[in-house]
Amino acid sequence: MTAEERMMWVERYSALPTENVADAMDGLGLKRGSVLGLHPIDPSQKRAAGFARTILQKRRSTPWDGVNLAKHGKVIDDKTEPGDLLVISMGGIMDVSTGGDLLALRAQLRGVQGELTDGCLRDTDDIAAFGFPAYSAGTAPNKSAYDIETVGVDVPVTLCGVLIFPGDMVVMDRTGVVVVPSGKIAEVYESASRIAKREERVAVHLREGKTLTESRKLAAAEVGQ
Structure with missing residues (x-):
């Protein structure tokens, strides 16, 4: 898919409410892709859609030694493309954040459309202020460097029971989040x-x-x- 085609689909899905997307998937007999239990950091944030750029994180397997193993800043710098939407699986870790305003700002400037995580975010007032749509399980002031490591990039991840593959279409609005399988984007x-x-x-x-x-x-x- 060309860069132009990617942005065409992003624009098209950004114009659709999640409920219409969910109804379409039901009508086509597809497995439901609604990610339930997460919340927008800003109830007034704009609708967003993008291709899943997945990151899998877990608790650090080694004590803090001065080396940041979270690495998602490098993923944003080196791997993201315009039209992506960050999907970060933290496996239910809720005592630290997976990112804050600087990571979100860098992502936005790279053309990333938003962020979805089953973990926590911080600096959410600032993220909301510069208009970066994000859904998370909550907020936490502590950063990820001391506690988290990234163990997979562009791998399948599961958020709230929904299996998400790299390249799936993620649609987010005030109602919720729906994930469309990459092979069904046009049909849905x-x-x-x-x-x-x-x-x-x-x-x-x-x-x-x-x-x-x-x-x-x-x-x-x-x-x-």
Whole structure:
């Protein structure tokens, strides 16, 4: 996929609510990709979509010796591309953060669209202030260098029971997070886009005074199932 094609899909999915994406996956009989139990650092943050750039972290296997094994700053510097979305698995570690404002700022300047982690973040007021969308399990003021090591990059990771592969499409908004398998990005988009258009028409007919049943029938005739 070319850089232009990547950004085309990012823009398309960034225009879709997560609920339309989730409904499309249900309608296509795909395994649900909703990542439940995480929260936006800013309830007013913009919708974001991007290709999963995965990082797997765990508790350090050796005592702190002055060497930072977390390494996700280097991953951001060396591996991220425009249109990526960071997906960091911390395996439920909640007493330290996996990153803060400087990592988020560097990622944003590299064209990364946002961040998703089942761990904690810090400097969340600052991250929100420069408009970097992020979902996390919580916040923690302590940094990761003393406690965490990165054991995998661009590997499959599991967040809140959802298996995420590098290159999957991640969509985040105020409602939640949905992950679309990389091989289904086009198919899910076509279905979700049709659902969004149909719901827009339902709303138009409701405002005209029609019932839900009438509005849905009219919208289905206009847009298709």
